[in-house]
Amino acid sequence: MHRSPLAFVLATAVAASALTIPARAQQFTEEQATARPLGDIEFDWGRDGINCPTCNFGQGNSRLNWTDRQGNLWVAHLDPTTGLLNTPLANDELADTNAFFWNVYGNGPEWAFSTQNGEVISQLVYTRHKPNEPAKTGFAGAAFATMVNGVWTAQFLPGAIGKGVASQGTNNSNLPEGSQCNSDPVATAIWKNFATPQQVFTEPVSSAAGTAPTLTPFGAFANGIGERFVPCTHQLLFQGLAPPGPQGHVFQQVYWYDWDTQVVQQLTADATTKYGGFMFQAPDFNDSYIFFTIANRLTLNVYQQTGVNANGSPAFTKVNSIASTDPAEPYINSAEPFINCTPTCETYVYMTVAKTPTAQQGVTTPIGLAVAALNPATPMFTILAPASYTDPVQRLDPEYFVTANGPYLYYNRVQVESGSTTYKNEGLWFIDMQLGTPSGPCVGSSAEGGLLPGC
Secondary structure: OOOOOOOOOOOOOOOOOOEEOOOOOOOOEEEEEEOOOOOOOEEOHHHHOOOOOOHHHHOOOOEEEEEOOOOOEEEEEEOOOOOOEOOOOOOOEEEEOOEOOHHHOOOOOEEEEEEEOOEEEEEEEEEEEOOOOOOOHHHEEEEEEEEEOOEEEEEEOOOOOOOOOOOOOOOOEEEEEEOEOOOOOOOEEEEEEOOOOOOEEEEEOOOOOOOOOEEOOOOOOEOOOOOEEOOOOOEEEEEEEOOOOOOOOOOEEEEEEEOOOOEEEEOOOOOOOEEEEEEEEOHHHOOOEEEEEEEOOOEEEEEEEEEEOOOOOEEEEEEEEEEOOOOOOOEEEEEEEEEEEOOOEEEEEEEEEEOOOOHHHOOOOOOEEEEEEOOOOOOOEEEEEOOOOOOOEEEEEEEEEEEOOEEEEEEEEEEOOOOOOOOEEEEEEEEEOOOOOOOOOOOOOEOOOEOOOOO
């Protein structure tokens, strides 16, 4: 899951063919998956390299979700070998007709995984509105959709909409994020309400009797958009405003939370603003936990666990700092991790790169793509598509999918607006990151879903 840039504008699709980046030490090719503008997308767990055609009542797990402006929540299928979508319009399954368009609140639907009745279940969590009511905040609530025997059923999370949750008075809510551990007996969602100050809740992704949200202790200072589950634990990472420093300055920092003990721990404290973050077990860090975050949108800092604090929280030490190798595009956004095993498992992070820190908030600055290795012992930073390409485009909301040929990076590609050119959406595109064909028993290990047993 990522939080999508608010300024992304959908326009008329422009037909285009495969486009090759100018020759460099390594050459990468952008290919079009569909000319239909999809906006924010997220992949089912087939993204990690294990294709399961029989999962989800025969619908498989090589799928992605997206929303349209009419309130439809769609699930599209793709070929796990070629990376191409099965249907040009990306409308294989209709999960709901009352979903908010992704950029109303800045993020679209997310997947939530668990094993129920002996089968891995892929559910969707998202913001929907009450049926027969307008798509407005007053009718909004955190919701989930579940497929049963090939049919999607949508409903609000218990207590996430209405006149309040117990004594907290949540009113309505939005922006749920789901846990993605396949072995969990039930997935967990985290969502926020529209109170001032905001309140943040965790809740099982279920309608079973007794299901209710639990108030967290950090809603008032969390940013409400950066929460990420630590795979297969009862912990999560988030960003929030730290108390003023010695000079009175306030910076957004990275925090850790355990919802069993209700312990909250600040993990970073240096005088830089942190954007985003993920924590997970990294196979190339001796299976220890690491997390990364972006400092001032210029450096991607990597931290490795070195101990445990007195309150039970993990203690970390910074072990790597990664910056763009291209001085023309130094600013980093939308960074997310993945694991690729060939058969040795390595951890990587993909990202957007641009010449300004706010390129994603406008429609005139080109945006490129890059991928980097997280381990300092194996340094690598590769520009996949430069922001300085002669036909200026923005590449937004990147997501990975490990195909049979290796990890591909998917993104929305749009022509930037200039004096004579209108901002135009070219649909969903992808690049083969050329990181090697997946092999070995650990294929399927994930920075978002956890390591496979024994890996």
